[in-house]
Amino acid sequence: MQTELDKFDKAILRVLATEGRISITDLAQRIGLSKSPTQARLRRLETGGVISGYRAMIDPIRLGLDHVSFVEVRLTDTREAALDEFNAAVRLIPEIEQVHLIAGNFDYLMKVRTRSMNDYRQMLAHRISTLPHVAGTSTYVAMQAVKENAPEDVL
Structure with a gap:
């Protein structure tokens, strides 16, 4: 099932894809939202399966x-x-x-x-x-x- 993403959701995903260890505060500042809505969106992306996990990128x-x-x-x-x-x-x-x-x-x-x-x-x-x-x-x-x-x- 495809999830509809708005510009803030996409911004969250772009930032996390390159900086997975960023704090919620810094993430919120980067995407232009306050901390609470950013955290709620992040939680929704995780529980909805859009974000399936976090891991270290290893250079082979x-x-x-x-x-x-x-x-x-x-x-x-x-x-x-x-x-x-x-x-x-x-x-x-x-x-x-x-x-x-x-x-x-x-x-x-x-x-x-x-x-x-x-x-x-x-x-x-x-x-x-x-x-x-x-x-x-x-x-x-x-x-x-x-x-x-x-x-x-x-x-």
Whole structure:
């Protein structure tokens, strides 16, 4: 269910997306409302599920995880039970950052982050290729992230 957001709600989301630890007082000042209405709006966005949580943004490059691959995955079976089995298994692999079911010439597109090409090769051979119902994969190695939108960019 889509939530209707006004300009103040969008402003709250934009600020929190980049400064999640900002105080209510500072947030209210930044969006041009007093503290009480800002706090009420924030609580409504949280209870309504628009804000699903707070977390630290970790720079993977500083952790040595600068090898990014995009992997097309084709399955042998695309019935609902097979998709559910694949989905459950892929969620258990932390190196796989994103997985999207695709309408096209392949079934899934995955973003995989590892330390090196060798680490990725091992991941592909021992983890990705052994996922349930995998028929084949195609890998594309990212040389540079040019643009990575965050949700606040579309508000």
